[in-house]
Each structure stands twice: as structure tokens, then as C-alpha cells.
Amino acid sequence: MSENRLLDRSSDAPVKRHMGLKASRTLANTSIYVLLVVISVVWLIPFICIVLQSFRVESTWQESYVIPKQWGLDNYRALFKTDFPRWYTNTFIAALFTAILQTIIVLCMSYTLSRFRFKMRKGLMRFMLILSMFPGMLTMIILYRVLSDLGLTQANALPGLILVYVASSGMGYYVSKGFFDTIPKSLDEAARVDGATRFQVLKKIILPLSKPIVIYTVLTAFMGPWGDFVFARYVSFGTSSGMNVAVGLYNWLNKDQIAKSYTMFCAGGVLVAIPVTVLFMCLQKYYVEGVTGGAVKG
Amino acid sequence: MASVKLTDVKKVYDNKVTSVHDFNLEIKDKEFVVFVGPSGCGKSTTLRMIAGLEDITEGTVEIDGVVVNDLQPKDRDIAMVFQNYALYPHMTVYDNIAFSLRLKKVPEDEIYEKVTSAAEVLGITEYLTRKPRALSGGQRQRVAIGRAMVRNAKVFLMDEPLSNLDAKLRNQMRAEIILLRQKLDTTFIYVTHDQTEAMTLGDRIVIMRDGIIEQVGTPMEVFEKPENIFVAEFIGAPKMNMMKTELTCENGRWYVNPFGAKIEVDGAKAEELKAKNVQPQTVTLGVRPEHMTLLFEPSANSIPCKLEVNEMMGSEVHLHMTTKDDTKLIVRVPTIELNEEQRKMLAYGRELYITFSGKVMHFFDPQTSRNLIYG
Numbered sequence: 001m002s003e004n005r006l007l008d009r010s011s012d013a014p015v016k017r018h019m020g021l022k023a024s025r026t027l028a029n030t031s032i033y034v035l036l037v038v039i040s041v042v043w044l045i046p047f048i049c050i051v052l053q054s055f056r057v058e059s060t061w062q063e064s065y066v067i068p069k070q071w072g073l074d075n076y077r078a079l080f081k082t083d084f085p086r087w088y089t090n091t092f093i094a095a096l097f098t099a100i101l102q103t104i105i106v107l108c109m110s111y112t113l114s115r116f117r118f119k120m121r122k123g124l125m126r127f128m129l130i131l132s133m134f135p136g137m138l139t140m141i142i143l144y145r146v147l148s149d150l151g152l153t154q155a156n157a158l159p160g161l162i163l164v165y166v167a168s169s170g171m172g173y174y175v176s177k178g179f180f181d182t183i184p185k186s187l188d189e190a191a192r193v194d195g196a197t198r199f200q201v202l203k204k205i206i207l208p209l210s211k212p213i214v215i216y217t218v219l220t221a222f223m224g225p226w227g228d229f230v231f232a233r234y235v236s237f238g239t240s241s242g243m244n245v246a247v248g249l250y251n252w253l254n255k256d257q258i259a260k261s262y263t264m265f266c267a268g269g270v271l272v273a274i275p276v277t278v279l280f281m282c283l284q285k286y287y288v289e290g291v292t293g294g295a296v297k298g
Numbered sequence: 299m300a301s302v303k304l305t306d307v308k309k310v311y312d313n314k315v316t317s318v319h320d321f322n323l324e325i326k327d328k329e330f331v332v333f334v335g336p337s338g339c340g341k342s343t344t345l346r347m348i349a350g351l352e353d354i355t356e357g358t359v360e361i362d363g364v365v366v367n368d369l370q371p372k373d374r375d376i377a378m379v380f381q382n383y384a385l386y387p388h389m390t391v392y393d394n395i396a397f398s399l400r401l402k403k404v405p406e407d408e409i410y411e412k413v414t415s416a417a418e419v420l421g422i423t424e425y426l427t428r429k430p431r432a433l434s435g436g437q438r439q440r441v442a443i444g445r446a447m448v449r450n451a452k453v454f455l456m457d458e459p460l461s462n463l464d465a466k467l468r469n470q471m472r473a474e475i476i477l478l479r480q481k482l483d484t485t486f487i488y489v490t491h492d493q494t495e496a497m498t499l500g501d502r503i504v505i506m507r508d509g510i511i512e513q514v515g516t517p518m519e520v521f522e523k524p525e526n527i528f529v530a531e532f533i534g535a536p537k538m539n540m541m542k543t544e545l546t547c548e549n550g551r552w553y554v555n556p557f558g559a560k561i562e563v564d565g566a567k568a569e570e571l572k573a574k575n576v577q578p579q580t581v582t583l584g585v586r587p588e589h590m591t592l593l594f595e596p597s598a599n600s601i602p603c604k605l606e607v608n609e610m611m612g613s614e615v616h617l618h619m620t621t622k623d624d625t626k627l628i629v630r631v632p633t634i635e636l637n638e639e640q641r642k643m644l645a646y647g648r649e650l651y652i653t654f655s656g657k658v659m660h661f662f663d664p665q666t667s668r669n670l671i672y673g
Contacts, residue, residue, distance in 0.1 A: 117312075189351050190384035194398035194445070195372040204397075208388045 047273075054266035061259040075267035083240045084268055087248035090158055091272075094244065095225040097162045102169035102221035107214065110173040111202050114180035115188060125173075132171040140234055147235060157235045157242030164235070165225050172220070179213040180206060215286040219279065226276060245272050300362035300452035300485055301327045302348060307357035309343050309509075317343045318509045321357070330479055330486040332500035334493060335532070340509035341489045342457055348487065349455055350374050361452055372401075377446035381458040383438045385430035385445075391417075392426040395444045416444045419481065436467045443475075447482065456488045460495065472498060493533050497521070505529050527667040530584050530660055536616055536628045538584045538660070545571075545581045545661065554583055554659065557601045557621050564656030570671045576661070581670065584660035587630040592617065593651035594643060600651035603627060608644045617644065619652065627652060 049066050054075050056068035079085075113125060143164060147153050152160030183206060191201045207214060225232075229246040236242035243251075249268045252261040280287065302325040309318040318340040325331050333341035346352040348359055350371035358365050366374050385394050392413055399409045417423045420440040430438055439459060446454060459475075460468045472495060479486060479499075490496055496503045497517045505512045505520060505528075512532075513525045524530035524538075531537040543556040545563075552563035552571055563571065593600050603619035606626075615636070617629045629652055636644075643650075661670040 184382065184384065186380045186382055186384035187386060189349075189371075190378070190380060190445075191386070191397070192351070192371040193349055193376060193378045194449070195401040197370075197372065200401065205386055 050266045050269050053263055054270045056263050060261065060263045062262050075263045076271075078264050079267055079271070082264070083243070083248060084245070086241055087243050087245045088271070090242070091226060091244040091246075092275075094158060094161050094165065095222045098165040098169075098225045099218050099222040101162075101166045102172070102224075103214070103217045105166065105169045106172050106176060106217050106221070107202070107207070109170045110176035110180055111206060113173055114177045115185070115198075128171045129174070132168075136168070137230060140231070143231075144234060153235050153242070154237050154239035155242050157232070157237075157239070160235050161225065161228075161232060161244070164231055165228070169221070172217075176210070176213045176217055179210055183209055212286040215283050219283060219287055222279070223276065226272075301325060301360075302453055302485060302487065303358075303360040303363075304344070304348070305358045305360070307344065307347060307359060308355045309340065309347060309352065310355045316509060318347070321509075321511060323504060323511070323514065325485060325487065328483055328485055330488065330499060330501045331504060332488045332490060332496040332502070333504045333506060334490055334496035335506035335512075337491055338508075339506040341491075341504075341506050343509075344506075345455055345457055345487060345489045348453070349376055349378050375452045376455055377449040377451035377453070378455040378457065379439075379442045379446050379459045381461055383430070383442040383462070385438055385441055387430055390427050390429055391422065391433070391441050391444075394430065394441055395448055397445065398449050412448045413444075416447045419447070419478075420444050435463050436471060439463065439471060443478065447478075451484070453485045453487060454482065456486065458490055459488075461490070461492070475499060493535065497533065503533075505532060523669070523672040524584075524660065525669050525673045527582060527584070527662050530662070530669075534586055536587050536630065538586050539590070539627045540662075541583045541585075541625060541627070542664065543581060543583045545576070545578055545583075547578045554581070556583060557623070557625075559599045559601045559653065561599045561654065562656050563659060567656060567659060567671075571661070574671050576670050580664060582662040582664045582667070584662060585654045585658055587616070587628040589658035590627070590629045590652050590654045592629050592631050593653060594640060596651050597653065600653045601627075603650055603652055605644060605646060605648045605650055608646070615644065617650070619650065 052066055052068060055071045055073070056063075057070040057072035057074045058068070060075075113121065144153065147160040147164070150160070152163065187205055187209075188201050191205050192198075196204065225244075227246060228244065229250065232244040233247045233250075236244070236247055240248065245268065249265055249272075252258065252265045252268075302323075304321050304323045307318060307321040308316070310316045317338075321340075321344055323331075333344060335341050343352060347354050348361075350366065350369060354367050358367055360366065361374060361376070386397065389397065395413045395416060396409045399412060404412075413426070414423065417426055420443060422437060422440050422444065425433060425437060425441075430441065433441065439462075442459070456475075460471050463471060476499065488495075488499055496505075500517060502514060502516055503520050504514050507528055513520055513529045515523070520529055520533050524533065527540065531540070541556040543554045546553050546555070552568045554561055554563065596602060601621060603621050605617055605619055607616075607618035609616040609618070610633075612633070614633055615631045617631060619627045619629065621627065633641075662668065663670055663673070666673075
């Protein structure tokens, strides 16, 4: 008798509870997804507006509607008759050089801070951390003085900008040092006993194991100059040939120009977004790993 | 294949902690030397100084007669096996083993030959294309050994290579290291905290404590002639029993009287005491658990004890006893010597008796803890 009751309980009740669990999980998931979809739509609206307006042909100023009445590539064609290609090239060169140089500097810096032990190592780290908390803009006036004395402003803004972007990149050691710290030191030691120099250890052992963090470093190094406005505007100082896209495009939004260049501005914005979007779509897997990688090794 | 010589080697860390004091040792060519001691005794630090992974604060390390203090690890021609294997996770087993050869720019066909023959010796041929994460602990350790093997280095360093393995695998790998050593025929320096490993592997054992060498000797020397109480207790398991007692001399015969039992020191031991000119005095008497005899009835020279813990190991029983004044003694009794009735009598709180022969005693000075005969 009692055995029967036990059997009953084990056959009925758990099944019911299981169904309940499944249902509530479905409900929770559904509501979460609905919320996420709403958020992403809200977030995407400005981008969609810009893309749509960049294809508008019937007028070049702001309109009260979003969907163009006449579609065409006029705005894109017009772009290439302005200084836009020059700005685009400027930005791309600055971003490319910064990405390469900054990645090398950051990775070497992080490896050094993670693996070498020297006097004032901790002090240096703390000092750089505090220093990096000050907004970079504080140094703007001094930097402009220095760059203009070197002749690296206005038309020559590009090398000046690269210098500014790369100069302080060592301070961005934090995330990659954290990642390197999670790689056991005995790997370095084994490699050194096996006959590797410190640089070979970094190249053959540490970097292959840190792919996500390397990609994260490249991406962030590329993104900084790509979207920079303040420094670029300051250093180019009104000279069109020294501007980057952000500064150049922004100038089209002033009172005198907005009526004839608003849709062109939108087209420019779309072109600026394309390489970054492609880059992120290809590398997002690593990027997410990189952002979270410092805490727990993947 | 090379000799290693350490002269007055000292290690002081940045925080002023001295981890190795004036370490002097000469390791002969093709010798297998084991550094053993409790954790924090400086044995790994010493090994890492030989490897070049730690700076040497004072003194010199010579490999094959060349002072290597200022040489990078890669220039010392040493091979090392680490406790956590330290395999390169992004490389296959083959690439792991080939790593050092590739750095030396050895031709690929020669690398192939060396790697496959090492893999064969270690029985890991079928895993050569796998990544380390797909291997078990024992297999990983074999890869780590393989990586060191192909180097043909002058000195083979091993830093607790077996301590991450489970007990069964550890015993198996220990036997394999003995075989490997015969095949490689090179100089080995092996660090462990496990006295069994030290005893079974080493030609000579270096017992360390707090950065100081306590004794250097063959396994039998350190077991039979421990120079001080630390070595006596560290080598052998369970550890040697220590008792405070009086060493007396009557008509040229020597006696000890632990806990009222009067036991005569055996002739040969008595001769040694005489030769060392030892005077009658209070001593710390050491007797190994396996040298004690269990009695169920009292006799003239027996020590009455109370049984506290009975550890049945299968082939033998470890009996933890306490004497009247709460001294703890351990006796190892082969199970085969006990009949069914006697086994039943080994119950908690039971009054039992211990005795031992005069041949197996060790005498230590209670103040300096030095061995009165060998110290």
C-alpha cells in the first residue's frame, strides 16, 4: 500500500512540476525578448533615419518625413565632389597607424607589467591609472602649442594627430595586463628554459593565447581616432585638408550649409559607419571575450 | 650530462625574506639528487636558481665548471619539468615537444625523428596530434617529460613533477621516472616534498628546512643515520617516535629507561656510544614505528600504553598510543603477525604494551637535537 503511494508520487507530481517550470521559463524568456526587441528598435531608429535620408533625392534639407519620396545615389555622388574623400583618407590613415602602433605599445607594456618585477612597478601602475582618469582635453592647449611649434597642425594635422593618439597609449595597459596575468607564469618559464627569449615568449606563447585581447586592443585602438572629434577639430584648426570625417561632416551642419548639405551629411555618416560595422561583425566574438576576458580566462 | 656545483648560494627576496642560506652542494655527473623538505623550505627556489628563473643573491652556481649566475635560462642548457606541466595549450603535443628544437632551428626531419622516438619511449605516440587539454593528467606529465627529453640537456630539473597526479598514477609514474633515468643517463635534480619519492628515486637526498641543508646522504644513510631529530622524523612514515629518557651506564653496559621500562642498548650501538665518548645523560630517544614490538601482556622491559587510534592499512596496522604522561607513540604491526583474537583486542582505550630492541635506537641531544653518534 505504502509502496503504491510512493510510486504514485514519483510518477505524477514531478511531471507536473516540470511542465510548470517549462511554462514559466517560456513566459520569462518571451517577455525578455519582447523587451529586448523594443529596446533595439528604439536604439536603431536614428540609424535607420540616417540611412533612409541619405538616399533622398527630392530635397537636401531636413524634412518632416523620413521615407524618401524619390530614391537615388545623388548624395553619395555629391560627396565625392567635396573634400570628403580627403577627410575619409585622413581618418583611415590616422586610425590604421594608431591601431598598429598603439597595439604594439599596449601589448608590450602589458606584458612587461604582468611579467617583469622592477622597482616602482606598482607605483608606476597606480600613477598611470590615476593619470588616465583625467580627461585628455585638459592637455589640449599645451598639446596644440607643442604641435604647432613642431609644424604639425592645420594642413599637417595628420602626423600630429597620430602622435597625440599614440603617445599616451601605454596607459591603456589595464585590460590586457589583467588577461596576461591569468596565463600561468610557468608557461613563460617553460618556454625560457626551452630556449626562448622574452620576446619569443611574448610572440609564440602569450599572444597566440591572447587572441581575444589582441583583437580587442586593435579594435579599440582603431575606434578612438575613427570617431575622434575634439582633438581632430582642434589640431586641424579650420584647415579643410587636415580634417577628419567627424570634423568635416560637422561643419556641414552649421547654419549656412545645413540646407544644402543635410542629406549629404547623412550619406557621409553611412559611409563612416560601414567599415566599423563590418569590422565589428567579423570580430564581435573576440571582442566580447576580450571585454570579459580580463576577469576570467576563457 | 654535467656536474653541478653550488657554492654559498643565498637567496634573499625583495621583502628581505631569506629563503635559502649558504647552500653548498656538489652534484656529480649522471647523479640523481633529490631535494626534499616541507613546503617553504627553499628547495624549489634552489632549483629555480639553478634553472635561471630566480636571481642568485649571493654565491655561485656552476654547471660543468662554468659559472652560470648571469646566464639566461636559455643559455644554461638545462631541461625542466614543472609541477603543473606548463604545456603550451595552443600547440599540439607534437609542437609542444618540438618547440625547443624549432627555436634551435633544427631541421624538420630531424625534429620528426626526435619527437617520434621520444613519444614512443613515453607511450604517447597516438596523442601527438592532440592538444594538451584533451589529455589526462598522466599523459600531460609524459608530454612535459618528452619536451624535456628531446633537448639532450646537460641537466634535467624536475620540480615536484608528480604532485598533481592521483596516488595510483603517482606510483606508476615514479617507476617510469626510474626507467627513464636509466635510459637518459644524465644528471637529474628532483624536487619533492614526498619522502617516499625521495627515498625511491635519489642516489643522494638533500633534506632541507627553512632554507638550510639538514643532511645530505644516500637514502639508507639518511634513514639509518639521521643527523638530527628533524631528519629522523621527516624520513620514514609514520614518523619516528621520540621519547625523553635517561641514558645510563652500569658496569660498562648502557641502558635507557623510557617510562620505567629498562632496556639495554645493543652491543654494537653501545660500542658506538663509547667510541663517540658519550656521557650518561638525558637524551631524546628515537625508535621507528616498525621497530617497536606490540605486547598484549606486560613484561619487565615493556612500556604500558593506551590505544587511541587503530589505522588498518591492510598489510599492516598503525596503532597510535599514548603513554601515562601523554607522549604519543606509533607502532606498525604487520597484520599477518596478529591472530583473529588479537585483532579484536585492538580497540579504543585498550591497555597494551610496547617494547623494542637495543639495536634500533637513535640518541639525540635534547638541547641541540643533534644525533649523539652521527650528528
